[in-house]
Amino acid sequence: MERTLKESISKRRTYYAISDKSPLKDKEIEYLIAFALTNVPSAFNSQSTRLVLLLGEHHKALWQITKDILQQIVPSAAFSATSKKIDGFTAGYGTILFFEDSEVVESLQKTFPTYAQNIPTIAEHTSAMHQFALWNLLCEAGFGASLQHYNPLIDTKVKSKWELPDSWRLIAQMPFGTPTAEPSAKTFEPLDKRMRVF
Numbered sequence: 001m002e003r004t005l006k007e008s009i010s011k012r013r014t015y016y017a018i019s020d021k022s023p024l025k026d027k028e029i030e031y032l033i034a035f036a037l038t039n040v041p042s043a044f045n046s047q048s049t050r051l052v053l054l055l056g057e058h059h060k061a062l063w064q065i066t067k068d069i070l071q072q073i074v075p076s077a078a079f080s081a082t083s084k085k086i087d088g089f090t091a092g093y094g095t096i097l098f099f100e101d102s103e104v105v106e107s108l109q110k111t112f113p114t115y116a117q118n119i120p121t122i123a124e125h126t127s128a129m130h131q132f133a134l135w136n137l138l139c140e141a142g143f144g145a146s147l148q149h150y151n152p153l154i155d156t157k158v159k160s161k162w163e164l165p166d167s168w169r170l171i172a173q174m175p176f177g178t179p180t181a182e183p184s185a186k187t188f189e190p191l192d193k194r195m196r197v198f
Helices: 005-011 026-039 056-073 076-090 102-111 113-140 155-161
Strands: 049-055 094-101 168-179
Touching: 005 113, 026 049, 026 113, 049 056, 049 113, 056 076, 056 094, 056 155, 056 168, 094 102, 094 113, 102 113, 113 168, 155 168
Parallel strands: none
Antiparallel strands: 049 094, 094 168
């Protein structure tokens, strides 16, 4: 039974405990990504978001790249916890990489010089909408997911490994898989501190 949009938003959570099982076929996951790219809005209808779906060995390779890079910079005493966290992402079914195309962003800056300094931030808003939409779509399909930000540490190796254009700027990584444990209870700051109505 499909949830309403409000129900879907309220049920979306950060899942760290995930497995490499999938409630969907790979083509169905591809469809979700294509659906988001087609229907999520973008500033000036720029369609600047670029998405990469990594499955199977490609998914595992991403997190091995991440672990190798982190091992070089995280103090050895702290690396065990870092490694365990990365292993949790590796245990999942796949990862979505979120990029913004700098060529599109720079073109917008030339076309709309009045807003030029704000357009890179606006492009990140576009990416954020894609992230939120796909996070909800994945959870609605039965996946658990989280949003990670190991960029820019991993950017160069990721672009090289998957031969991605230099103009694609990595924004976030979303590992996903079938949940193996429920997330902890969510807490909420009082709304009167976060919202005003006039």
